[in-house]
Amino acid sequence: MRRRTALAALGGSLFAGCSGRNIDAIQGTFTGTTPERGHLLREPWPYRAPDITRTVHTLIAGGGIAGLAAARALRLAGHDDFALLELEDAAGGNSRGGQVLGIACPLGAHYLPVPGDDARAVQDFLEELGLRRRVAGRWQYDERHLCHSPQERLFFNGQWQDGLLPVQGVGADTLAQYRRFAQAVGAAQRAARYAIPVQKSAFAPVQLAQDAITFKAWLSAQGLDDVQLRWYLDYCCRDDFGAGIGTVSAWAGLHYFASRHGFHTPGEGERDADAGVLTWPQGNGWLSERLAAPLGDRLHTGRVVYRIESSRHGVTVDALDVASGRRERWQARQVVVALPLHVAARVVQPLPAALRERAATLRSAPWLVANLRLRAPLQDRPGAAPSWDNVLYGSAGLGYVDAMHQSLAPVPGPTVLTWYHALGDVPQGREHLLQRPWSHWRDVVLAELGAAHPDLAAKMLRIDITRYGHAMAVPVPGVLNEIRRQRLSIQRRKLSKSEYSDALIWPDAPLLAFAHSDWSGYSVFEEAFTLGHAAGAAMAVRRQALV
Structure with missing residues (x-):
């Protein structure tokens, strides 16, 4: 960790030099939580x-x-x-929202997948808010709250590609392993029920066997060792569970896909029509605010x-x-x-x-959420257009979402980018998160995102950082x-x-x-x-x- 920290700080210094701006001029603070x-x-x-x-x-x-x-x-x-x-x-836990210089942004969770029928209480709540209604006998969601396109992109091999699964320039062996994993997920769905909420799952012997080993061990047993596939699966686990494939169980890794829309090899199948996500500038803070509003003075x-x-x-x-x-x-x-x-x-x-x-x-995972206020849109590398979710291949962080992505403004303008970093696999990650100064995390963020956005520091006005020492349970x-x-x-x-x-x-x-x-x-x-x-x-x- 000392070596990684030193490299991150060095990268921040070099990045600032290339941008022509002294990064010490960027303002910011720790906000949103009070660990003490x-x-x-x-x-x-x-x-x-x-x-x-x-x-x-x-x-x-x-x-x-x-x-x-x-x-x-x-x-x-x-x-x-x-x-x-x-x-x-403020109420909401890790589903709260905030503002940075007048622009709303998430302080934690930033989306809600369209819930399946096992999550009846959630469906009822969304109906209460007017987000879903029956039209001609079928449920429809308010398109203003569904994530707008383009939704996801990955910075891979020096340019942006659509989607988060690495596909641009990968070989035939990689694509073959993608297909094999898709078949494995389909077989898991046929063998047992994977449900959200988890209490609705089957708890079948095959699932309990998966629960006994790590996802990494299960992948090895299946002969799934492709670097790009493993990076993607590790990213998915870190994003949903706060720790990677060497830490979470095989059941959890399969549950990520089998409980929702499965896994689809590019060009060989599409996600279900109900596989969209609901999102707002302040992320799930939009939902927690509406839950808290009726409480009045009953909320202390x-x-x-x-x-x-x-x-x-x-x-x-x-x-x-x-x-x-x-x-x-x-x-x-x-x-x-x-x-x-x-x-x-x-x-x-x-x-x-x-x-x-x-x-x-x-076992719980620490998390860091950094909100970067920009005065103007960033210059972009070749490839896919700026998206709601933007991820850098091979990075320690989980990428960033654009708070203004849902805006209907015809011309892009100032925005807030929300960058996420899970530390569930970092030794003494909680101490690392809470003991490092704000400037350390500023430099880490700038160094990581600078590979795709060399003008980031020059256009950044402020970076506010939220720390969660016990953000989520790790399965x-x-x-x-x-x-x-x-x-x-x-x-x-x-x-x-x-x-x-x-x-x-x-x-x-x-x-x-x-x-x-x-x-x-x-x-x-x-x-x-x-x-x-x-x-x-x-x-x-x-x-x-x-x-």
Whole structure:
């Protein structure tokens, strides 16, 4: 890592020299997250009487997509006596948006694939927002929110090509391996059901066998060793899971394709018509803003939840109000714990066995998101036209998306490019992310993108950087089997015939419902939303039973 860091810094210096601009003139800061708040949980919290005590029927701890979906489910059930506590100054978790000098941009997740029928709760939410409707008996999505063309391009062999799978100038052997992998994905789809949300999957023996080994080991066993194919698959895994083919399970690597549109060799098959993606200038922040808007004063941001203690008759939640420094005590009849697993395991008392076991095996990936504000469009290399998603072959980062791609302006103008970097495979990646100064990451971004855009530094006004120390769960080998055990334990409870039975509630913590994408083993919107919706619906059912 020292060598790579030195090369990145050197590349930034050379790049700045070629552009004719001193990169130290570029402004920027760390923004969007406050790691020091979460790190307060590393130390014991000595007892102190609360400064204020509040009473609420249902409390939601955590304001990511799962927590917001739980709040929506409560509202839809007519349950208004609830509150939501969120660590950051805005809800949404890693699906938040921001602005850089007046232009909206993502601070995290930047798109939502058109959901399949397994994600019913997500489909209903999109229908509620007017994004999908029935026309002549068929579902149609509002084209203004579907990603405009051109969607993807790859900087490969010195020029841009359409799509992210390397095809320009590759040999016959590479194309043959593309076809073989496409056949393998098709065979996997026929052998078992791969679904999103993952709880709808088959958990078949063949999938559990895939879950036992890494994706890299599975590829080797299939004789799939082509450099270009492996780069592409590694990119896909880093993009969706935060770590590459040597870290994630073979089940996860196949699930990436088999749960959606499969894998298609260029010129030998097309994606399904429903394989589009929804996107907005602020990414999935557009969705989280609409989930948070109806909450009003029931949403309490800037709260560090440091204790959730369940008893026979209710739940006590202690939190720090960061702005005032006051300690709050919330007395609730029931609580939705929509916190990341590593946080929930620190604050829930007594610790349920299911939470203890899953938290012990969890591996999470750090992420960095850099928003680059440009005063004018960049000059372009030969090949495919500027796209929404732009990736550089062989780079450590995951490329960038253009925040103004959805704009209908006839002439391109100032924009924000959002660059992503997953550190799930980097040794001590979390420390590397949080301890390096902002200028280090500025130089890394400029060095990487400079290969395709030599005028980048000259046109950049500002770069704001968002860091997520625990951005997403990584589906390492064994995760699917853990989810299977979790699913079986829920089914055995047989609490009711309603949505209550789909929620993560265990007998040793009956007043707590757990909801976070960590429980699904990887982090996508559909997983978080489905778990949150189930938890909120369960609490609404419980409330009716108690009344």
